[in-house]
Amino acid sequence: xxxxxxxxxxxxxxxxxxxxxxxxxxxxxxxxxxxxxxxxxxxxxxxxxxxxxxxxxxxxxxxxxxxxxxxxxxxxxxxxxxxxxxxxxxxxxxxxxxxxxxxxxxxxxxxxxxxxxxxxxxxxxxxxxxxxxxxxxxxxxxxxxxxxxxxxxxxxxxxxxxxxxxxxxxxxxxxxxxxxxxxxxxxxxxxxxxxxxxxxxxxxxxxxxxxxxxxxxxxxxxxxxxxxxxxxxxxxxxxxxxxxxxxxxxxxxxxxxxxxxxxxxxx
Amino acid sequence: xxxxxxxxxxxxxxxxxxxxxxxxxxxxxxxxxxxxxxxxxxxxxxxxxxxxxxxxxxxxxxxxxxxxxxxxxxxxxxxxxxxxxxxxxxxxxxxxxxxxxxxxxxxxxxxxxxxxxxxxxxxxxxxxxxxxxxxxxxxxxxxxxxxxxxxxxxxxxxxxxxxxxxxxxxxxxxxxxxxxxxxxxxxxxxxxxxxxxxxxxxxxxxxxxxxxxxxxxxxxxxxxxxxxxxxxxxxxxxxxxxxxxxxxxxxxxxxxxxxxxxxxxxxxxxxxxxxxxxxxxx
Ligand SMILES: Nc1ncnc2c1ncn2[C@@H]1O[C@H](COP(=O)(O)OP(=O)(O)O)[C@@H](O)[C@H]1O
Ligand SMILES: [Mg+2]
Numbered sequence: 001x002x003x004x005x006x007x008x009x010x011x012x013x014x015x016x017x018x019x020x021x022x023x024x025x026x027x028x029x030x031x032x033x034x035x036x037x038x039x040x041x042x043x044x045x046x047x048x049x050x051x052x053x054x055x056x057x058x059x060x061x062x063x064x065x066x067x068x069x070x071x072x073x074x075x076x077x078x079x080x081x082x083x084x085x086x087x088x089x090x091x092x093x094x095x096x097x098x099x100x101x102x103x104x105x106x107x108x109x110x111x112x113x114x115x116x117x118x119x120x121x122x123x124x125x126x127x128x129x130x131x132x133x134x135x136x137x138x139x140x141x142x143x144x145x146x147x148x149x150x151x152x153x154x155x156x157x158x159x160x161x162x163x164x165x166x167x168x169x170x171x172x173x174x175x176x177x178x179x180x181x182x183x184x185x186x187x188x189x190x191x192x193x194x195x196x197x198x199x200x201x202x203x204x205x206x207x208x209x210x211x212x213x214x215x216x217x218x219x220x221x222x223x224x225x226x227x228x229x230x231x232x233x234x235x236x237x238x239x240x241x242x243x244x245x246x247x248x249x250x251x252x253x254x255x256x257x258x259x260x261x262x263x264x265x266x267x
Numbered sequence: 268x269x270x271x272x273x274x275x276x277x278x279x280x281x282x283x284x285x286x287x288x289x290x291x292x293x294x295x296x297x298x299x300x301x302x303x304x305x306x307x308x309x310x311x312x313x314x315x316x317x318x319x320x321x322x323x324x325x326x327x328x329x330x331x332x333x334x335x336x337x338x339x340x341x342x343x344x345x346x347x348x349x350x351x352x353x354x355x356x357x358x359x360x361x362x363x364x365x366x367x368x369x370x371x372x373x374x375x376x377x378x379x380x381x382x383x384x385x386x387x388x389x390x391x392x393x394x395x396x397x398x399x400x401x402x403x404x405x406x407x408x409x410x411x412x413x414x415x416x417x418x419x420x421x422x423x424x425x426x427x428x429x430x431x432x433x434x435x436x437x438x439x440x441x442x443x444x445x446x447x448x449x450x451x452x453x454x455x456x457x458x459x460x461x462x463x464x465x466x467x468x469x470x471x472x473x474x475x476x477x478x479x480x481x482x483x484x485x486x487x488x489x490x491x492x493x494x495x496x497x498x499x500x501x502x503x504x505x506x507x508x509x510x511x512x513x514x515x516x517x518x519x520x521x522x523x524x525x526x527x528x529x530x531x532x533x534x535x536x537x538x539x540x541x542x543x544x545x546x547x548x549x
Contacts, residue, residue, distance in 0.1 A: 073456015084451035088469045088546040
């Protein structure tokens, strides 16, 4: 069964000062699906999320959300690696910031709802500086979920967390978005394991300019937050394949730190 | 003995970890109070030292050139009793608080506007900086010609001194807005005014408070300058009168009152700042 993509990129190209950042990107994500963009740093992953959020416009091709060019905050919400909470606002006020168009009573109700959803109801009045990294990222996740976006755009959101918090947040994300009617997720990472744990589909990107190297459909059955895909027989094989492709992409990138090292090793 | 040393080590490292974790938790009230009390005691001790040195210096100086702390305290009492101090204090505070208050409001508004509207900022900033670097005393004759010797002239002298650091710091604060937070706000679909109100201006507040503290200090200096250069009045006027008659005890009593105003204003601003910027500690 083919799902109709609701967030789509067609032949998208983007340049900064004449230099191509991404080229010829074709992508489609449907609501309820987790698409992981996997690639080394500098391959344009963050730029692709900005395009999807409507924060920047492409130089070539089209970006569409439900048939029209995306506009910031209209159907998409972003989650960043650095949390980006407003330090002068409480947890509840930070979540409320994403709900500018609701009446105060409706804001309070929705904030309480999403804070309960991420298990932070009891720190609603705390300031961000009083929270751990994992809690801050849960606040950021609650803020993103509050306006009920069609798509969550997540830029290496768990990269700053310790290994244990990262794994818990990955499960949390699958639980929160896997429910019926949940948002689609575009999740950026440079970790092969994170990609395999989270994704329905993985798109592997090459650096400078970012192009699509490979598309991988994952065979692991949902719901994955109950059954760890790492115990699946296909996991090791997929992991090895993705790693090999990612490594080749980095080693073939003349601007990568590893390019020279690889050349030295070969000679 | 040796064994005990070995077992003691993990204990100590554990204690250190707890100490490092402490700032993340809500700060316990008791250590804070202890520090505040300690600071107060140290400050009092230093004041005592100053008074002793002052008393010794007064004894060593030829009579009439300098006054002892006791003489100054007595002079202060006389000034109050004779009804000279309070009217002068009232006049000075009127000029100071009104001039500085206007400077804070106008400076914050202009500085924030300059930071928000880049064209305005780029056009004006070198003039503001040039004006800030010019000794304001140079403008006093002009001000007197334009406004006379009365309250208006005094207010303008105070205003001009206090407004510059407020403008420049508010301007710097708005321009230093965190681009990551601004992008986050844009991604929620927030309008420019909403970003300004919830992201840029709160972020500029620490800068603004620094500007206000500097402005309040310059404002007090300029209050005395204004009272000396225009119609003699207020505490500056008393300084002129007692200074020219070598009444050192009275003169120093007025200086002490000015120092107390400065200390009170600085302390009040510090408390306001601490309250407004609570989010920075935690
Ligand atoms: N605003 C910008 N101006 C100029 N160059 C940019 C800008 N944003 C990104 N780039 C460049 O585009 C390339 C891709 O950046 P980015 O999308 O952040 O990649 P990634 O997130 O995969 O690390 C990088 O080489 C970066 O230097
Ligand atoms: Mg990036």
